[in-house]
Amino acid sequence: MKAEIIAVGTELLLGQIVNTNAQFLSVELATLGIDVYFQTVVGDNMTRLQESIQLASQRADIILLTGGIGPTQDDLTKDALAAFLRRELHIDRLAMDHVAQFFTKRDVHMTENNRRQALVIDGSTPLPNATGLAVGNALSHEGKYYIILPGPPKEMAPMFHEQAKPWLLQHALTDEMPIYSSMLKFAGIGESLLEDRLLDLIQNQSDPTIAPYAKEGEVTVRISTKATSEQEAMIKLNALEKQIQSLLPEHMYASGDIPIEKAIVDLMTDQGKTLSAAESCTGGLLMERITSVPGSATVFLGGIVCYSNQMKEKLLNVPHDLLEGEDAPGAVSAEVAQVLAEQVRMITDTDYGLAITGVAGPAYSERKPVGLVYIAIAERDKKTEVYELNLIGNRETIRVRTVKSLLYRLWRIIVN
Amino acid sequence: MKAEIIAVGTELLLGQIVNTNAQFLSVELATLGIDVYFQTVVGDNMTRLQESIQLASQRADIILLTGGIGPTQDDLTKDALAAFLRRELHIDRLAMDHVAQFFTKRDVHMTENNRRQALVIDGSTPLPNATGLAVGNALSHEGKYYIILPGPPKEMAPMFHEQAKPWLLQHALTDEMPIYSSMLKFAGIGESLLEDRLLDLIQNQSDPTIAPYAKEGEVTVRISTKATSEQEAMIKLNALEKQIQSLLPEHMYASGDIPIEKAIVDLMTDQGKTLSAAESCTGGLLMERITSVPGSATVFLGGIVCYSNQMKEKLLNVPHDLLEGEDAPGAVSAEVAQVLAEQVRMITDTDYGLAITGVAGPAYSERKPVGLVYIAIAERDKKTEVYELNLIGNRETIRVRTVKSLLYRLWRIIVN
Numbered sequence: 001m002k003a004e005i006i007a008v009g010t011e012l013l014l015g016q017i018v019n020t021n022a023q024f025l026s027v028e029l030a031t032l033g034i035d036v037y038f039q040t041v042v043g044d045n046m047t048r049l050q051e052s053i054q055l056a057s058q059r060a061d062i063i064l065l066t067g068g069i070g071p072t073q074d075d076l077t078k079d080a081l082a083a084f085l086r087r088e089l090h091i092d093r094l095a096m097d098h099v100a101q102f103f104t105k106r107d108v109h110m111t112e113n114n115r116r117q118a119l120v121i122d123g124s125t126p127l128p129n130a131t132g133l134a135v136g137n138a139l140s141h142e143g144k145y146y147i148i149l150p151g152p153p154k155e156m157a158p159m160f161h162e163q164a165k166p167w168l169l170q171h172a173l174t175d176e177m178p179i180y181s182s183m184l185k186f187a188g189i190g191e192s193l194l195e196d197r198l199l200d201l202i203q204n205q206s207d208p209t210i211a212p213y214a215k216e217g218e219v220t221v222r223i224s225t226k227a228t229s230e231q232e233a234m235i236k237l238n239a240l241e242k243q244i245q246s247l248l249p250e251h252m253y254a255s256g257d258i259p260i261e262k263a264i265v266d267l268m269t270d271q272g273k274t275l276s277a278a279e280s281c282t283g284g285l286l287m288e289r290i291t292s293v294p295g296s297a298t299v300f301l302g303g304i305v306c307y308s309n310q311m312k313e314k315l316l317n318v319p320h321d322l323l324e325g326e327d328a329p330g331a332v333s334a335e336v337a338q339v340l341a342e343q344v345r346m347i348t349d350t351d352y353g354l355a356i357t358g359v360a361g362p363a364y365s366e367r368k369p370v371g372l373v374y375i376a377i378a379e380r381d382k383k384t385e386v387y388e389l390n391l392i393g394n395r396e397t398i399r400v401r402t403v404k405s406l407l408y409r410l411w412r413i414i415v416n
Numbered sequence: 417m418k419a420e421i422i423a424v425g426t427e428l429l430l431g432q433i434v435n436t437n438a439q440f441l442s443v444e445l446a447t448l449g450i451d452v453y454f455q456t457v458v459g460d461n462m463t464r465l466q467e468s469i470q471l472a473s474q475r476a477d478i479i480l481l482t483g484g485i486g487p488t489q490d491d492l493t494k495d496a497l498a499a500f501l502r503r504e505l506h507i508d509r510l511a512m513d514h515v516a517q518f519f520t521k522r523d524v525h526m527t528e529n530n531r532r533q534a535l536v537i538d539g540s541t542p543l544p545n546a547t548g549l550a551v552g553n554a555l556s557h558e559g560k561y562y563i564i565l566p567g568p569p570k571e572m573a574p575m576f577h578e579q580a581k582p583w584l585l586q587h588a589l590t591d592e593m594p595i596y597s598s599m600l601k602f603a604g605i606g607e608s609l610l611e612d613r614l615l616d617l618i619q620n621q622s623d624p625t626i627a628p629y630a631k632e633g634e635v636t637v638r639i640s641t642k643a644t645s646e647q648e649a650m651i652k653l654n655a656l657e658k659q660i661q662s663l664l665p666e667h668m669y670a671s672g673d674i675p676i677e678k679a680i681v682d683l684m685t686d687q688g689k690t691l692s693a694a695e696s697c698t699g700g701l702l703m704e705r706i707t708s709v710p711g712s713a714t715v716f717l718g719g720i721v722c723y724s725n726q727m728k729e730k731l732l733n734v735p736h737d738l739l740e741g742e743d744a745p746g747a748v749s750a751e752v753a754q755v756l757a758e759q760v761r762m763i764t765d766t767d768y769g770l771a772i773t774g775v776a777g778p779a780y781s782e783r784k785p786v787g788l789v790y791i792a793i794a795e796r797d798k799k800t801e802v803y804e805l806n807l808i809g810n811r812e813t814i815r816v817r818t819v820k821s822l823l824y825r826l827w828r829i830i831v832n
Contacts, residue, residue, distance in 0.1 A: 010627065011627075011629050012438075012439075012442070012455065013442055013451075013452045013453065013454075013455065014442055014443070014446050014452075014627075014638070015438075015439040015440065015441070015442030015443035015444075015446060016443075016629070016636075016638070017439070018434055018435070018436055018438075018439045019434070019435055019438065019439075019455070020434055022428075022431075022434075022435065022457065023428075023431040023433070023434045023435075024431065025431070026428075026429055026430055026431030027430070027431035027432075028431075030430055030431065035429075036429045036430075037429065037458070037459060037461075037464060038429075038456065038457065038458055038464070038468075039428065039429065039435070039456070039457035040454060040455070040456050040457075041438065041454065041455035041456075042453070042454055043453060045453075048453055048454070052454070055471075070607065070608075070630070071607070071608040071611075072607065072608065072611050072628070073611075102808060105806050105808065106806065108609075111608050111609060111612045113608055113611070113612070114608055130810070131809055131810055131813055152630075154812075154813065158810075213432060277721075279700075281707075282704070282707075283700075283703050283704050283706070283707025283708070283712075283716075284695075284699075284700030284701065284702070284703035284704035284707065284719075284721065285700065285704045286700070287699050287700035287721045287723075288698070288699050288700035288701045288704050290699070291697075291698075291699025291700065291721070291723060292699070292811070292812065292815075294777070294778050294779070294811060296699075296723075297723055297724065300699075300723055301723060301724040301726060301727050302720065302721050302722045302723045302724055302726075302727030302731060303700075303720070303721045303723075304718065304719070304720055304721070304731075305693075305700065305703045305707070305718050305719045305720070305721070306718045307703075307707060307712075307713060307716055307717060307718045308713065308717040308718055310717060310718075311717050311718030311764060314763075314764075315718060315720075315763070315764075347730075347731070348727060348730075348731075361710070362710050363710070395708070395710060396708065399708075
């Protein structure tokens with residue numbers, strides 16, 4: 001099976017956004033054993049959009065279109081595909097209810113153009129949009145398969161996983177031996193070092209295959225095999241997983257595609273432990289990540305963002321002498337990180353108190369360089385651990401890397 | 417002038433990397449007044465690569481190829497273009513010196529395949545590579561212009577700026593007028609309603625053009641015009657900007673591509689005002705967004721994440737009677753939102769205190785539905801404003817929309 005991905009949107013051709021949808025879908029299609037030979041980007045233009053669809057339907061079996069299904073006049077994807085297939089469009093009743101409810105709930109008047117978001121091509125399967133308004137479409141026509149997905153990645157990704165992929169498996173991929181995959185997740189290690197540690201395994205791989213890739217400060221290894229049954233696949237995948245884990249026991253935090261904060265919340269829930277945090281330069285990012293995990297409320301009780309020195313003193317009892325004065329270590333110091341962690345743990349009466357203080361940039365602070373960060377983990381009845389980080393990157397990457405680093409160290413402590 | 421961008425590389429089709437080169441070049445070409453009608457990605461395959469070049473040369477005047485010019489056997493871009501144009505390749509002497517020097521300097525043996533990096537097409541202009549090894553190419557052929565650039569963005573971007581762009585200006589763009597653009601940013605309004613309000617303007621647009629698009633809870637409008645000078649362009653763009661602002665004064669928060677938190681920090685810095693926050697269901701996301709703005713430290717002093725009821729009582733003095741008991745309004749209520757905002761403002765002694773409490777899901781809480789959120793803004797010596805939100809979406813989108821909504825309301829208060 002060959003697929004082609006067509007991303008629709010003038011904003012892509014103007015370079016206002018990057019076509020991450022093509023990457024996402026390419027990875028997903030690869031795991032289904034589908035080859036992608038071309039990715040195309042075309043603007044919100046009826047003629048060129050139809051040209052692209054025609055070309056793709058000549059050279060691929062599966063054509064995935066992303067974007068151009070919103071409410072406005074320049075959202076033309078469904079119209080273009082319908083015209084190319086010589087089919088009509090109609091309003092899908094369930095999709096229309098979904099759109100209408102959105103406005104009713106908000107008590108906002110629905111403008112007429114929003115009805116376009118409920119349009120589907122005659123004879124197609126509507127793909128409900130769980131995180132947005134515009135309905136997707138899936139249909140087969142003269143031996144080719146067409147899938148229409150929304151442009152915003154937050155809508156496109158869930159719709160692909162929950163709607164389009166099952167549809168493809170049922171309609172287009174019935175003869176293929178299915179591919180089964182496991183995702184193994186690693187922290188505290190870079191992609192190249194991980195690949196080095198797994199080199200023998202990777203070079204001798206044939207079945208299952210091993211594919212490492214890096215993503216936002218974490219490394220994922222996907223192991224995949226074709227098999228006639230899930231049971232058969234799992235035997236092969238589990239054996240390889242054990243081998244990989246034995247080579248990297250201090251870094252593999254999960255079997256399954258979960259972030260490390262989820263692994264931490266799960267572990268601490270089992271252990272009946274609680275957690276709090278005090279953040280300076282990360283401004284809430286650590287707590288935001290932890291509370292992004294559903295069910296984190298039993299583990300994470302609360303915390304304090306002490307962005308100014310004043311708040312470090314007032315809310316977290318950091319001694320003034322540590323913060324200011326000729327010989328004071330200053331806010332960005334191991335001493336202050338330690339006090340912050342211990343104080344937030346005591347104030348909230350939790351088992352662990354986390355703390356972060358550093359220079360995220362772009363300007364230096366206290367004559368300390370951008371990227372110097374101290375992180376601390378205070379544990380009830382234990383000595384507080386403090387770590388110095390020297391990070392590179394811009395403000396955003398320094399903040400993200402700080403949080404990843406602290407979460408990795410916390411995981412190492414609680415996993416033992 | 418029309419351009420087409422062809423990115424070459426199987427790693428793009430496998431989703432191992434994102435095609436950021438297409439975005440970079442699209443932005444650059446737009447500022448030169450060149451329209452990009454298609455972006456294509458093709459693998460390291462001679463036949464399909466030549467097909468793509470042929471198609472592009474039929475529908476565009478300028479064809480830019482990125483990637484596939486390294487030393488290995490699957491780097492085929494120059495071979496494919498040469499074959500398509502029926503020209504030969506030769507080793508460029510200067511480029512070969514550059515490659516050889518690299519290895520001599522490092523005292524590393526140069527393998528024979530590295531000579532491929534110095535290949536150029538007969539009759540082309542070599543484009544020196546200041547940050548890498550492989551030489552680029554530029555040539556005109558039967559009225560079309562072809563540019564070959566390296567795949568790695570760190571090599572591609574400088575080569576475009578320093579070599580390809582001057583070559584294009586000299587050879588292809590002698591008659592073109594450059595495009596100038598402004599970005600206008602809107603909050604508290606959806607794309608469809610915004611378009612509805614600007615419908616007359618959009619339908620009658622010719623010069624400057626108006627293009628609205630939505631992105632992560634904000635709406636951006638790009639207005640663009642071709643002009644012989646920046647001054648001439650600015651007169652036209654500023655006039656249109658005033659017209660648009662007069663139609664949506666309560667929503668346009670910036671002229672320039674900045675998020676609303678930056679507009680807020682800038683305004684409050686000018687006003688000499690300070691800010692604090694108390695967050696429950698958003699778990700730190702609001703404070704993380706505000707502190708993502710460089711220089712936010714003068715405005716934002718700190719805040720509290722009161723994820724558990726216990727912490728709402730302990731850290732923010734919420735009366736127990738409001739939180740628990742038969743007739744208590746509960747943690748997710750207008751009453752508690754108000755106390756949180758007023759208390760955090762008083763504790764931190766800031767001009768504004770923000771508060772969020774709600775049900776982000778996936779499970780309901782206190783028998784209240786997922787998506788019910790209360791936000792509050794307490795201002796020194798003013799009555800506290802409390803708003804009820806009824807949001808749809810998953811946990812992440814509810815949290816993001818809550819923060820966007822609160823930031824919009826804060827902006828409305830301080831802008832007046």
